[in-house]
Amino acid sequence: MSTLSIVYVVLFYAATLLFVVGVAKKILQYTRSPAPLKIPTTPAPTTTSGVAYRMAREVVLFESLFKSSKWTWIFGWLFHFGMFLVLVRHLRYFMADVPFWLAAMQPFGKYAAFMMVAGLAGLWARRFLVDRVRYISTPSDHLMLALLMGIGISGALMTFAAHTDIVQLKMFVLGLLRFAPQPVPQDPVLLAHLAMVAVLMIIFPISKLLHAPGVFFSPTRNQVDNPRERRHLADWAAQLEK
Amino acid sequence: MAAAPDFEVAKLTGEITVPKLREGAMAGIKAYIASEKIQEPLGFPGQLVEDWHDRAIGKMGELLKKYRSLQVFMDACVHCGACTDKCHYYLGTSDPKNMPVARQELMRQVYRRHFTFAGKYFPKLVGAKDLSREILDDWYSYYYQCSECRRCSVYCPYGIDTAEITMAGREILDSVGIGQKYSNEILGKLHRIGNNLGLPGPAILDTLEGLEEDVLEDTGIPVKFPLDVEGAEVMLVTPSADFFSEPHVESLIGYAKVFHAAGISWTLSTKASEAGNFGLFIGSYENMRKAALRIRDAALDLGVKRIVVGECGHAWRVAYSFWNTLTGVGAGAPEDDEFARKLQAQLDHSYPQPSHICEVTHDLLKRGVIKADKSKNDHRVITFHDSCNVSRASRMGDMPGGQFIIPREVIKMVANNYQDMAPGTTHEATFCCGGGGGLLTDDLMQVRVKGAQPRMEAFKDVVDNNKVNFLALICAICKAQFTKVLPYYGYKMDMVGGVHQLVATAIELPGLGAGPVEEEAEEAESEAAAAGDE
Numbered sequence: 001m002s003t004l005s006i007v008y009v010v011l012f013y014a015a016t017l018l019f020v021v022g023v024a025k026k027i028l029q030y031t032r033s034p035a036p037l038k039i040p041t042t043p044a045p046t047t048t049s050g051v052a053y054r055m056a057r058e059v060v061l062f063e064s065l066f067k068s069s070k071w072t073w074i075f076g077w078l079f080h081f082g083m084f085l086v087l088v089r090h091l092r093y094f095m096a097d098v099p100f101w102l103a104a105m106q107p108f109g110k111y112a113a114f115m116m117v118a119g120l121a122g123l124w125a126r127r128f129l130v131d132r133v134r135y136i137s138t139p140s141d142h143l144m145l146a147l148l149m150g151i152g153i154s155g156a157l158m159t160f161a162a163h164t165d166i167v168q169l170k171m172f173v174l175g176l177l178r179f180a181p182q183p184v185p186q187d188p189v190l191l192a193h194l195a196m197v198a199v200l201m202i203i204f205p206i207s208k209l210l211h212a213p214g215v216f217f218s219p220t221r222n223q224v225d226n227p228r229e230r231r232h233l234a235d236w237a238a239q240l241e242k
Numbered sequence: 243m244a245a246a247p248d249f250e251v252a253k254l255t256g257e258i259t260v261p262k263l264r265e266g267a268m269a270g271i272k273a274y275i276a277s278e279k280i281q282e283p284l285g286f287p288g289q290l291v292e293d294w295h296d297r298a299i300g301k302m303g304e305l306l307k308k309y310r311s312l313q314v315f316m317d318a319c320v321h322c323g324a325c326t327d328k329c330h331y332y333l334g335t336s337d338p339k340n341m342p343v344a345r346q347e348l349m350r351q352v353y354r355r356h357f358t359f360a361g362k363y364f365p366k367l368v369g370a371k372d373l374s375r376e377i378l379d380d381w382y383s384y385y386y387q388c389s390e391c392r393r394c395s396v397y398c399p400y401g402i403d404t405a406e407i408t409m410a411g412r413e414i415l416d417s418v419g420i421g422q423k424y425s426n427e428i429l430g431k432l433h434r435i436g437n438n439l440g441l442p443g444p445a446i447l448d449t450l451e452g453l454e455e456d457v458l459e460d461t462g463i464p465v466k467f468p469l470d471v472e473g474a475e476v477m478l479v480t481p482s483a484d485f486f487s488e489p490h491v492e493s494l495i496g497y498a499k500v501f502h503a504a505g506i507s508w509t510l511s512t513k514a515s516e517a518g519n520f521g522l523f524i525g526s527y528e529n530m531r532k533a534a535l536r537i538r539d540a541a542l543d544l545g546v547k548r549i550v551v552g553e554c555g556h557a558w559r560v561a562y563s564f565w566n567t568l569t570g571v572g573a574g575a576p577e578d579d580e581f582a583r584k585l586q587a588q589l590d591h592s593y594p595q596p597s598h599i600c601e602v603t604h605d606l607l608k609r610g611v612i613k614a615d616k617s618k619n620d621h622r623v624i625t626f627h628d629s630c631n632v633s634r635a636s637r638m639g640d641m642p643g644g645q646f647i648i649p650r651e652v653i654k655m656v657a658n659n660y661q662d663m664a665p666g667t668t669h670e671a672t673f674c675c676g677g678g679g680g681l682l683t684d685d686l687m688q689v690r691v692k693g694a695q696p697r698m699e700a701f702k703d704v705v706d707n708n709k710v711n712f713l714a715l716i717c718a719i720c721k722a723q724f725t726k727v728l729p730y731y732g733y734k735m736d737m738v739g740g741v742h743q744l745v746a747t748a749i750e751l752p753g754l755g756a757g758p759v760e761e762e763a764e765e766a767e768s769e770a771a772a773a774g775d776e
Contacts, residue, residue, distance in 0.1 A: 026317070033310040036527065038563045041395045041403065043670060058399070068324035069310055069399035076322065076399075126323065132262055133323035135338045136347065138369035140360075141321050172546035206359045207368075211400055214318030219311045220401035225637055227563045228594050230574040231582050236308060237567065240531060241581045 005172075005183040008194060012176055015198040022205025023213060029221045030217040036234035037206030044225035051224050058221055072126065079119025079148075086155070093166075093173045113156040120149050140207070147196055168232040249688045252334070256703040258667070258696050260327040261336035272379075273330055273386045276421035284529055287419035294418040295373055299356050301417045302349075302410070304425050308356065308527075311406040316353045318400040318462060325394040327403075330673045331387050334692035339384050342394035342404040348380055349407055366498050378420070385411040386422055387689050387749030388525065389679035390556075409525025410677070416524060421574040424683035429520040430531050437482035437516035443469075446515055449485050457495060463751045465502045467494075471509035472544050476501065478599070479517045479537055480509055480552025480563070481718035489739040490721055493553050496742025497711035498517075499749050500603050503612040508550075514540035517557035518718065521681035522564075531568045534560065534775050538569035538585055547590040549599050553715035553740050554680065555629035561596045563635040571596055581657045586625065594640075600716060601638050604648045605672035607655045614748040619657035622712040625704050626650055626662070627697065627724075628672035629717035643669070649716055649741050656748040661708040685725075694727045705733070712739050 001009075045051045057063040062080075065073045089109020092098045124145045127137045160162045161233030168185040184191070203209065216222065278288025291297055306313045325342035327333065332340040341343060347369070354361030354370035361370030371377060389407035415421065431440040443447075450467035457465045470475065478501075484494040501508040514537045521530025541549055549571055551561045566572025570582030573591050577583070589595045606612045626649060632638075638648040646669045655659050667673055676693030704710040713728075714720050715738065724738045 030310060032312055033307060033313050035310045036308065037405070037567060039311060039403065039635070040644070041392060041401055042637055044637075046640075046642060052391075058401075062399055064397055064401065065322070065324055065399040066661050068328070068399075072322055074326055123322075130326075132260075132324060132338065132341060133321070134328035135263055136321045136323060136326065136341070136343050138321065139366070140364075140368045143367070158750060203360075206316070208320045211318040213319050214314045215313045215400045217310060218318070218401040219314075219329050220395050225642065228572045228596070231566045231568055231570065231576070231579065233579075234308075237527065237531075241526070 002186075004186065004191075005181070008172075008184040008191070009176065011195070011198045015201040018057065019201040019204055024228040026205055026210055026215055027217075030213070034234035034236060036237045038217050038223055038225075038227040038232050040223040041220040042225055044223065046225050047133060048224055049220055055216065059215060061166055071122070075119045075122030075126070077119070078115045079123060080082050081153075082112040082115030082117075082119055085109045086116055086152075089129070093170050094177065098178075109150065110159055111118045113152060113159060117149065117152040117156065120145055120152060124149070144207070144209075151193060151196045151200065153191050154196070157189055158187075158193065162187075162189055163223050244446055247687070247691065247730065248393060249691070251691055252475065252694075252695055254699055254702045254731055255286060256706060258333065258699045260333065261342075263338040264336045265338055265446075268331075268335045268340065268689065269383065271387065271686070271689055272383050273681075273683060276423045280423060280427045281416070281419065281421045282319065283424055283433065284338055284416070284526070285419070286416040286421055286426075287323055290419045294378070298378070298414050298418050300353075301414045302353065303411050305413065309406070309410070311403065312410050314400075314643070315346070315402045315406060316350055316357075319343060319402055321649065322399065323548075324397050324399060325402075328394050328397050329388075329697045330391070330393070330676060331389075331689065331693045334676070334695040335387075337387075339368075340387055342398075342402075343405055343641050345384055345388055345740055346402065347405045348377065348384055349411055352377060357659075358526055360601075373384055376459070378415070381411050382415055382420055383689040385415070386681065386686065387683055388686045388694075389516075389674045389676065389693065391674035391678055392608040392634040393671070393674065396634060398687060405679070407481075409523075411525075412523070412680075413525040414699070416526065422524070422680060424519045424521050424685070424686070429529055429533070430545060432516050432518075432520065432536075433529075436536065438512055438518050438520070439482040439486060441482055441485060441515065443512035443515075446485055446510070447513055450510070451490070453495060453498070460663035461606075461751060463753055464501070465751070467498050468507075468509040470512055472739040474507045474509035474544060474546055475639070476506055476508035476548045476550050477514065477546040478508055478550050478552060479514050479540075479542055479596075480510070480599075481554040481557060482516045483718040484552055485515075487722060488744060489725070489736075490553075490615070490718055492743035492746060493740030494742075496744075496746035496749070497552060497599055498741065499746050499751060500606065500612060502597075503751055504606050508545060509546070511540040515542065517551050517554045517561065519557060519560045522556055522560050530560065530564070534565055537565065538571060541571065542585060542588070545588065547588070548593050549589070549595055549598065550599055550602055552599050553716040553718065553721075553742060555631040555719060557718075558598055558629075558716075559631035559635040562598070563667050565596060598638050598648075600649045600652050600741060603742070604639075604652050604655075607652065613750045614656040614745070616656060616658045616661065616748055619744055620659065622657060622744070623659040623661060623710045624653055624657055624712045624714050625660070625701070625708075625710045626653060626668075626714045626741070627664070627675065627720060628668050628670075629715065629720050630672060630674045630678060632716060633670050633672050634702065649714075652741055653714055653744055656744050661710055663700040663704050667696070673697040673700065675720040675723040676727060677718075678719050679689040682719050682722055690723060691727055691730045694723065694731075698727075698731045701733075702731075706776070711737055712744075713738050715739065716741050
């Protein structure tokens with residue numbers, strides 16, 4: 001195997017490890033830190049199933065963002081939903097046998113790349129055009145968008161313009177999964193695409209991308225509004241009663 | 243209002259617009275700092291400690307472990323900008339550090355530097371900064387330009403609540419010896435004497451006797467204002483402003499008339515003579531708990547069956563959302579929870595514990611136990627201001643959003659002329675009065691007046707187009723704030739009053755058939771003018 005292939009194999013194992021361990025550690029931290037007071041943003045659901053429904057609306061439809069800013073919502077939702085379709089489409093590289101539904105959704109995943117890139121472009125434009133958003137943007141906000149944009153554009157290029165050897169790509173990915181590394185295709189666009197994906201995985205647990213797991217732990221969204229009916233007491237707060 | 247303000251007051255247009263940002267517009271604004279005498283009884287250092295840097299970072303680490311909200315909110319923000327035009331202080335001052343995300347970022351920059359990998363190794367890239375004296379000063383300035391109203395949390399896609407961060411910021415500041423005079427002095431009075439105004443028992447008794455005489459004179463009905471009556475069914479816990487300030491006291495008269503007309507035995511308590519709890523404002527769980535325990539103790543001492551809370555926004559948040567946790571006032575404590583069970587066994591659980599006075603009055607009016615002559619309020623065209631803590635941090639009744647419905651229904655059951663303000667300025671989108679969260683002090687007058695602007699715009703709209711002449715409130719801070727701020731915008735302070743002031747006007751008291759005959763207009767005006775001079 002070429003040095004390049006070895007580099008990519010090591011890169012992906014390292015990236016996966018950092019991603020999984022990093023995110024797991026964060027989730028553990030969120031799970032373990034107590035929420036001593038009932039602070040749901042009201043009106044809030046009074047039942048657990050109601051909270052699940054609220055959270056689903058938040059995660060799938062970006063309900064609060066919709067209330068807040070229609071432009072940010074449109075771009076944000078286009079980007080996220082586009083990326084979701086694209087990610088699902090990519091599952092075929094991880095499975096030896098592609099199930100029917102996955103084969104059937106391929107065209108949707110294909111064109112979703114445009115949703116994703118268009119959404120990103122809109123979000124990025126806001127960082128320049130809206131004075132308030134410009135004020136709060138840090139270099140890392142721009143770099144994050146550049147990275148995602150790079151991933152989206154390089155991916156779309158391979159789908160629509162300069163096709164890459166997807167058979168060999170699948171071998172590479174399955175090789176990683178089976179711990180029997182295979183050479184990586186020597187296509188510069190693909191190599192760039194893969195490198196950027198690995199970087200994204202590595203920075204995920206140490207960046208604002210933590211909003212993805214974070215939203216599920218947000219007490220203002222995941223708490224049931226029942227403080228009068230149930231006594232809610234954190235361990236450290238209970239100690240004060242001793 | 244005597245002297246002209248030394249800052250510019252916007253001319254109202256009736257519409258809320260988002261201003262272009264003006265950096266540093268409110269940078270010099272600082273609330274008075276608390277003295278040693280104020281700080282130490284609350285368990286805080288008297289002045290800035292020498293090792294403030296390490297202590298502040300240590301405190302931040304402690305809070306991150308104690309509050310999931312803070313930990314998640316520090317991590318989750320993506321700088322999307324959804325909140326940037328939602329804060330009334332940003333809309334009123336155009337200082338970018340009053341945008342919720344920027345206010346959060348004051349703490350987040352330090353969090354990143356000291357608690358995250360990216361901030362430790364790539365500080366410039368992610369905007370991380372070591373805690374400096376300048377940053378600490380910025381914290382003091384801008385964490386006391388936030389009223390913890392939670393409007394931003396409604397619009398954040400991750401529910402990030404700036405109030406949580408403001409509270410943490412204030413707690414860290416307190417822990418290194420920088421406290422705010424206004425909040426901490428009041429909290430000290432509450433711990434020491436039992437209420438925010440520092441009224442001792444005899445003064446309260448004297449006031450209540452005076453009120454009994456006034457109501458008797460006005461109505462011919464001996465409405466009682468009982469104090470410390472053991473065995474009463476209801477203990478009413480209300481902001482101490484209700485005992486002395488205008489228009490607050492009119493609502494206290496309203497509560498008393500409701501209990502009188504319904505024949506419910508009730509009492510006030512000297513020990514629990516304050517519903518407000520500024521422990522919330524400064525983010526101090528220990529102080530908030532200590533203040534709340536007075537209510538528990540008073541309820542146990544008097545053996546009451548129900549606890550009812552008067553018109554006060556943040557007090558209702560603490561009561562509704564936190565009392566069960568802090569003191570056991572509520573229901574549903576597990577069997578091995580002796581602390582809470584002791585009190586919960588005493589309370590009558592056919593009523594929500596605690597109940598809001600609006601819930602009580604609403605229920606009595608609905609069931610026809612008490613009656614109102616709506617025409618008595620015909621000289622008023624009323625609008626209702628949703629108080630932030632009631633709207634976004636609590637509930638009334640048994641369904642989500644009851645906190646919007648119940649006060650409005652009470653108003654509509656005692657008055658004929660009601661007009662809501664524009665959508666987007668009411669319910670959970672309501673704009674803060676501008677004086678909440680510990681900002682109701684003269685040294686922050688500029689912040690208060692400018693922060694009130696969005697609400698004033700919505701108010702102007704209904705005044706101009708619907709002839710509204712009464713701003714109905716259920717919050718002591720809102721009442722004090724609007725009484726003071728309305729004149730800056732060219733309105734008379736007597737447009738402000740409580741929901742139970744309206745109830746007091748229209749309620750039919752048994753034995754009389756018709757309601758009290760009040761020469762409301764002249765009386766309220768002269769009293770309000772007197773209150774404005776204090």
